[in-house]
Amino acid sequence: MENKGISHEEVLQSLRQFKKLDMTHKSGKILGSMCTCPHPVGVEAYKMFLESNLGDPGLFKGTQKMEDEVITMLGELLGKRDVSGHIITGGTEANIMAMRAARNSAQHKRHIDEPEIIVPKSAHFSFKKAADMLCLNLHEAELDDDYRMKMDSVRELITENTVAVVGVAGTTELGKIDPIAELSELCLERDIYLHVDAAFGGFSIPFLKEAGHDFPEFDFGLEGVCSITIDPHKMGLAPIPTGGILFREKKYLEAMSVKTPYLTKDRQATIVGTRTGASTAATWALMKYMGREGYTHVAERCMEVTSILAQGIEESDFKLVTQPQLNVVAFTSDEMSPDEISSKLKDKGWAVSIASYPRAVRIIVMPHVKEEHVETFLKDLNELE
Numbered sequence: 001m002e003n004k005g006i007s008h009e010e011v012l013q014s015l016r017q018f019k020k021l022d023m024t025h026k027s028g029k030i031l032g033s034m035c036t037c038p039h040p041v042g043v044e045a046y047k048m049f050l051e052s053n054l055g056d057p058g059l060f061k062g063t064q065k066m067e068d069e070v071i072t073m074l075g076e077l078l079g080k081r082d083v084s085g086h087i088i089t090g091g092t093e094a095n096i097m098a099m100r101a102a103r104n105s106a107q108h109k110r111h112i113d114e115p116e117i118i119v120p121k122s123a124h125f126s127f128k129k130a131a132d133m134l135c136l137n138l139h140e141a142e143l144d145d146d147y148r149m150k151m152d153s154v155r156e157l158i159t160e161n162t163v164a165v166v167g168v169a170g171t172t173e174l175g176k177i178d179p180i181a182e183l184s185e186l187c188l189e190r191d192i193y194l195h196v197d198a199a200f201g202g203f204s205i206p207f208l209k210e211a212g213h214d215f216p217e218f219d220f221g222l223e224g225v226c227s228i229t230i231d232p233h234k235m236g237l238a239p240i241p242t243g244g245i246l247f248r249e250k251k252y253l254e255a256m257s258v259k260t261p262y263l264t265k266d267r268q269a270t271i272v273g274t275r276t277g278a279s280t281a282a283t284w285a286l287m288k289y290m291g292r293e294g295y296t297h298v299a300e301r302c303m304e305v306t307s308i309l310a311q312g313i314e315e316s317d318f319k320l321v322t323q324p325q326l327n328v329v330a331f332t333s334d335e336m337s338p339d340e341i342s343s344k345l346k347d348k349g350w351a352v353s354i355a356s357y358p359r360a361v362r363i364i365v366m367p368h369v370k371e372e373h374v375e376t377f378l379k380d381l382n383e384l385e
């Protein structure tokens with residue numbers, strides 16, 4: 001850092017130069033991200049609450065009231081109005097909190113030397129971080145032919161040290177939904193904590209269901225579900241960073257809360273201390289502004305564009321890995337590896353991503369991806385040599 005500062009105008013000029021290097025969602029070229037253009041109503045609300053710190057909620061009573069209302073609205077969306085939880089940075093933090101709650105709750109019941117968690121092979125890598133930080137042994141359950149968690153494999157992996165089972169509603173790589181109803185039954189029977197990672201699917205499955213699409217149960221309507229991750233900064237259109245973690249009962253938050261000696265609230269369960277209230281304001285504003293109708297429209301549009309893309313792939317020389325259940329399309333080719341395809345598409349300005357299991361090109365049809373982008377993309381894809 002220099003001794004003397006530069007002018008405001010010089011700062012802005014430099015910022016514009018940095019910004020030029022960034023891709024934008026608006027361009028329609030980002031096809032491999034679960035984030036999207038933040039909705040202007042959310043951005044406005046976010047800007048209004050930049051100084052609000054939910055780590056010290058006694059000072060920001062209005063923001064705290066909004067967080068309580070947002071958690072109730074999210075709970076209602078996911079089958080139980082009366083839930084506890086927080087608005088945090090994203091799916092990773094939510095999953096770490098859920099694993100911490102599960103481990104601590106199990107440890108309160110009985111001593112467990114080496115706690116274990118069971119996640120599907122398709123689980124997001126945040127569970128590896130959680131396992132590392134919380135000293136949990138992570139076991140991966142096998143997937144069935146349609147890339148959903150295999151129940152037999154889960155049953156085989158359960159031991160007396162199992163503190164949590166995780167099911168995913170909208171897997172990161174393929175958008176698949178695990179058999180949560182069966183997991184719920186099994187976890188109730190074995191008295192094991194069940195966490196559902198709906199970071200991606202949480203803001204679309206309930207709306208698509210209401211619109212008549214066929215989806216399996218995945219939320220608090222199932223007795224065995226103890227917590228759910230739902231990310232407003234993915235299909236919820238909120239600015240980054242905005243994640244959500246919901247618990248069926250307050251006791252799970254209490255199982256990981258620590259005393260906060262100098263703040264306006266006695267105890268804190270979140271991982272971060274100072275926690276922006278802006279994310280809460282953005283989520284509150286968006287849920288009120290969009291309403292169920294608004295989000296249903298967004299989710300349905302994404303599914304329509306997904307169908308156009310999937311059909312285009314099926315009519316080409318490329319092969320769909322699986323029929324999309326949500327707005328994720330993965331494909332391979334007999335002639336080129338996914339990395340080759342991705343690199344050739346990059347030369348044409350497209351940013352796709354690569355799924356690891358199975359290895360394939362992966363496209364997330366987020367709200368910024370419109371029909372015209374998909375049409376141009378398919379044309380470019382079919383011209384690859």
Ligand code: PLP
Nearest residue numbers: 034090091092124172197199200
């Ligand atoms: N869970 C799922 C299913 C995800 O798809 C992702 C990210 O894509 C995460 C968790 C992690 O979310 P974040 O990147 O917001 O921490």
